[in-house]
Amino acid sequence: MANVKHMKWWGWGVEGIAFTYDNKPAFAPFVKKAVGLELDGSAGSSVSFSDLTLPSSTIDQAFLAELGAIVGTDNAIVDDELRLVHTYGKSIRDLLRIRASDLPRMPDVVVYPADEAEVSAVVSAAVAANAVIIPFGGGSNISGSLEPHPGEARVVISLDLGRLNKVVSIDEGSGLARIQAGAQGPFIEEQLGARGWTMGHFPDSFTHSTLGGWVATRSSGMQSDKYGDIADIARGLRMVRPAGIVDIRPVPSASTGPSVREMILGSEGRLGVITEVTVQVHRTPEVREINGYLFPNWEAGIAAMHEISESDARPTVTRVSDARESGFSFATGKAKTGFDPQKVLMAYLKRRGWDLEGINLSFIGFEGSKSHVAYEKKIVARIVKKHGGLGVGKGPGVLYDQKKFDTPYLRDFLLDRGAAADVSETAAPWSRLNEIHDAVYAAANEAYEQIGTPGWIMSHLSHSYHSGACLYFTFAFVHGGDTAIAQYDVVKRAIQQAFVDHGGTISHHHGVGREHAPWLEQDISTEGVALMSGLFTAADPKKNFNPDKVITY
Numbered sequence: 001m002a003n004v005k006h007m008k009w010w011g012w013g014v015e016g017i018a019f020t021y022d023n024k025p026a027f028a029p030f031v032k033k034a035v036g037l038e039l040d041g042s043a044g045s046s047v048s049f050s051d052l053t054l055p056s057s058t059i060d061q062a063f064l065a066e067l068g069a070i071v072g073t074d075n076a077i078v079d080d081e082l083r084l085v086h087t088y089g090k091s092i093r094d095l096l097r098i099r100a101s102d103l104p105r106m107p108d109v110v111v112y113p114a115d116e117a118e119v120s121a122v123v124s125a126a127v128a129a130n131a132v133i134i135p136f137g138g139g140s141n142i143s144g145s146l147e148p149h150p151g152e153a154r155v156v157i158s159l160d161l162g163r164l165n166k167v168v169s170i171d172e173g174s175g176l177a178r179i180q181a182g183a184q185g186p187f188i189e190e191q192l193g194a195r196g197w198t199m200g201h202f203p204d205s206f207t208h209s210t211l212g213g214w215v216a217t218r219s220s221g222m223q224s225d226k227y228g229d230i231a232d233i234a235r236g237l238r239m240v241r242p243a244g245i246v247d248i249r250p251v252p253s254a255s256t257g258p259s260v261r262e263m264i265l266g267s268e269g270r271l272g273v274i275t276e277v278t279v280q281v282h283r284t285p286e287v288r289e290i291n292g293y294l295f296p297n298w299e300a301g302i303a304a305m306h307e308i309s310e311s312d313a314r315p316t317v318t319r320v321s322d323a324r325e326s327g328f329s330f331a332t333g334k335a336k337t338g339f340d341p342q343k344v345l346m347a348y349l350k351r352r353g354w355d356l357e358g359i360n361l362s363f364i365g366f367e368g369s370k371s372h373v374a375y376e377k378k379i380v381a382r383i384v385k386k387h388g389g390l391g392v393g394k395g396p397g398v399l400y401d402q403k404k405f406d407t408p409y410l411r412d413f414l415l416d417r418g419a420a421a422d423v424s425e426t427a428a429p430w431s432r433l434n435e436i437h438d439a440v441y442a443a444a445n446e447a448y449e450q451i452g453t454p455g456w457i458m459s460h461l462s463h464s465y466h467s468g469a470c471l472y473f474t475f476a477f478v479h480g481g482d483t484a485i486a487q488y489d490v491v492k493r494a495i496q497q498a499f500v501d502h503g504g505t506i507s508h509h510h511g512v513g514r515e516h517a518p519w520l521e522q523d524i525s526t527e528g529v530a531l532m533s534g535l536f537t538a539a540d541p542k543k544n545f546n547p548d549k550v551i552t553y
């Protein structure tokens with residue numbers, strides 16, 4: 001069997017790692033206050049694989065043998081757990097549906113090609129048989145980008161790129177690395193790091209997502225302020241199509257008509273299978289540091305991030321959490337014995353007249369030579385001070401850096417105990433960020449009233465650009481069991497609508513999939529959707545490539 005590791009079928013990450021609130025005394029009271037959920041130390045209720053009802057595979061032996069002849073019989077697999085892992089991504093909707101056995105259509109077979117030639121052969125065989133091909137990276141998307149259409153009558157192949165996982169070569173003279181599309185974050189950085197390079201792309205899902213998936217969803221990492229989004233980082237591409245390979249060479253910029261590279265970015269498997277990407281890489285910096293700052297309120301934090309984006313400083317991360325999200329961060333802190341610097345700091349701020357409930361916690365990252373980092377930190381310190389903020393040093397930044405990939409486990413913990421939590425993000429001009437923030441809060445709170453349960457919403461700004469920034473919202477509520485997805489839809493719809501109504505996009509970095517497709521027309525206009533639809537129809541007239549995503553039937 002293919003030696004490709006997958007996440008748990010029922011949640012985030014790998015078996016054996018889970019969120020715990022041991023030694024986090026503020027966590028249980030925080031959850032009680034936020035969503036009314038009583039944490040009593042019990043393990044909660046999870047789901048066992050044998051409780052699920054799964055539809056059988058519809059692939060016939062002859063086609064399975066044909067695929068097996070291309071990739072090896074061990075790499076064309078009909079196995080229920082593998083099929084399940086390849087059905088959905090990791091949104092709360094996906095996790096709720098799995099727990100409810102809401103699985104109308106699963107892939108019939110999971111195929112693991114070893115190289116581009118095998119991808120091409122599988123694509124040819126699949127198109128000849130009029131089968132559906134769904135490229136699979138790490139399965140971490142939260143936009144419904146993988147699931148087969150419930151009524152799909154044709155054979156559905158999940159084409160897992162997990163064996164295409166090598167850094168092929170590095171052009172050290174240009175800072176370009178050729179990397180296979182199925183490589184996951186840690187493996188890429190390990191390979192590059194060993195030769196003194198970094199790609200600088202660190203999405204929160206870094207540990208379980210792939211280069212091909214990042215490109216296919218237009219991903220953005222937490223250090224995008226310096227390194228760019230994947231759309232900036234990915235310079236060259238190779239994508240398998242039924243009639244051949246699209247080969248976009250890694251030139252720094254080009255004036256060659258509408259950009260085919262851009263058409264592939266965000267295509268979510270609808271145009272073909274990406275096998276290789278040439279990315280920009282940078283020398284590992286001499287200094288890497290994330291510092292903590294506090295602001296007395298949200299408006300001050302946003303104004304400071306805006307001013308930093310216009311300054312001579314070019315931090316890697318500019319992030320500020322609103323008061324609610326800051327409260328959440330404080331609540332997940334470990335208990336201290338003896339001297340507690342946080343307590344001392346809070347006492348100091350109180351003396352200076354700060355409203356402790358209104359504190360906004362910020363992280364700003366710096367990379368480069370010692371002198372460059374010192375120069376940037378000086379600029380940032382001046383701006384933070386101007387907006388009434390305060391630097392609190394490296395300590396909180398070190399903690400943030402260590403914990404940043406652990407947060408997703410919390411969602412499974414809450415789900416086991418009856419609470420649904422998920423995220424929605426947007427990007428908008430600087431001039432509209434405060435308006436969007438307030439509008440989303442109002443929309444979510446109205447939605448909670450509508451579904452009749454107390455709910456939680458919190459937000460941070462991340463990913464700053466010249467003209468605006470990304471706002472990222474996390475929401476949670478105790479769900480009503482069978483009605484959980486309907487309740488989730490009410491909240492999610494309210495938030496997405498508030499984005500478009502107030503000048504934001506429906507998705508800054510999570511793609512469209514099926515989840516955000518209903519708002520696409522409001523975002524890019526009717527004619528915009530018509531253009532995109534024309535591209536998909538011309539490129540894939542029989543809808544063999546991951547149909548029903550981005551633009552749905």
Ligand SMILES: Cc1cc2nc3c(=O)[nH]c(=O)nc-3n(C[C@H](O)[C@H](O)[C@H](O)COP(=O)(O)OP(=O)(O)OC[C@H]3O[C@@H](n4cnc5c(N)ncnc54)[C@H](O)[C@@H]3O)c2cc1C
Pocket residue numbers: 012089090091134135136137138139140141142145146161181182202203204205206208209210211212213214215216217218219220221222267268269270272273274275408509510511546549
């Ligand atoms: C806890 C959590 C945190 C997250 N944090 C971030 C974040 O910080 N930034 C961010 O950008 N996203 C984030 N995401 C979303 C997700 O990780 C991204 O969308 C990621 O880019 C998906 O990559 P993947 O390899 O898992 O792709 P998959 O989920 O396997 O696939 C996603 C889509 O891409 C297509 N695809 C995958 N590989 C290929 C290929 N080789 N060729 C053609 N199409 C392909 C699939 O068909 C599908 O349509 C997060 C998700 C979770 C659950």
